[in-house]
Amino acid sequence: MKQELLIGITESGVMHTDADPPIPLDTKFQMVKESGVYDYFDKTPPLELEDDYRRCSEKYELPILxxxxxxxxxxxxxxxxxxxxxxxxxxxxxxxxxxxxxxxxxxxxxxxxxxxxxxxxxxxxxxxxxxxxxxxxxxxxxxxxxxxxxxxxxxxxxxxxxxxxxxxxxxxxxxxxxxxxxxxxxx
Incomplete structure (x- = not known):
């Protein structure tokens, strides 16, 4: 049986350069989705941000696998x-x-x-x-x-x-x- 290889990106890897200011979470999800390269997000967020990550994941149809x-x-x-x-x-x-x-x-x-x-x-x-x-x-x-x-x-x-x-x-x-x-x- 053939398996699909999914490619993910860690949340901390979503940036333009190290020198740029932090990118808002929603924008990070949007950038990853629009890149067309990645199948999922890799992140264990702080507990208090669980709902924010779920919302962005659902909004951009980008699972956190x-x-x-x-x-x-x-x-x-x-x-x-x-x-x-x-x-x-x-x-x-x-x-x-x-x-x-x-x-x-x-x-x-x-x-x-x-x-x-x-x-x-x-x-x-x-x-x-x-x-x-x-x-x-x-x-x-x-x-x-x-x-x-x-x-x-x-x-x-x-x-x-x-x-x-x-x-x-x-x-x-x-x-x-x-x-x-x-x-x-x-x-």
Whole structure:
């Protein structure tokens, strides 16, 4: 069966140049729709702007099929669950979950902590209709990319499926914490 590849744009990417003043939300949706290039908007808005995003999405017939956010474990677990539910209310199918490498207490996030939050997010996402994906990226738990397979194996042992976003994966070490997270030498 052939599947259609949908192309989206993150809300922060809708601009003329970085130096230009901010563009009103309605105008951003209009620009994206009129470009004829994109099929959907990618955004998890602040809760207080949920209605504004829904209105613009409906007005321009441009769905919000994905969103994402950065999370610090020990602080943002409930925010992740709420953002999954918010995404579902806006029509998002996936939520790009970016778990920072450091826990709120300053320690590195452990594999077990990643598994625990993934399982909780997966359960919430399945219930509401917006699945979490865990991004592979710098400054995240997965910056030591050797951990990804270990975490995936731990999740699979629970019987739950694993999803991951292997798209944005720049492998550079400009962040001084990178070697600490990955037991790698700084160039």
């Amino acid at each position: 994905a969103g994402g956010w950065f999370y610090v474990l020990g602080r943002d677990e409930d925010l992740l669950m709420e953002n999954l539910r918010l995404g579902a209310r806006l029509g998002s199918l996936v939520h790009n979950t970016q778990i920072m490498m450091d826990h709120q207490d300053g320690s590195l996030v452990s594999d077990e902590q990643v598994v625990e939050i993934y399982l909780r997010a997966y359960e919430t996402g399945e219930a509401c209709g917006c699945r979490p994906t865990f991004e592979v990226h710098v400054n995240m738990w997965s910056e030591d990319f050797r951990r990804i397979e270990k975490v995936a194996d731990l999740v699979e042992k629970t019987g739950d499926p694993i999803s991951d976003d292997t798209g944005p994966f720049p492998c550079h070490f400009q962040n001084r914490q990178s070697p600490r997270a990955g037991s790698l030498q700084h160039p």
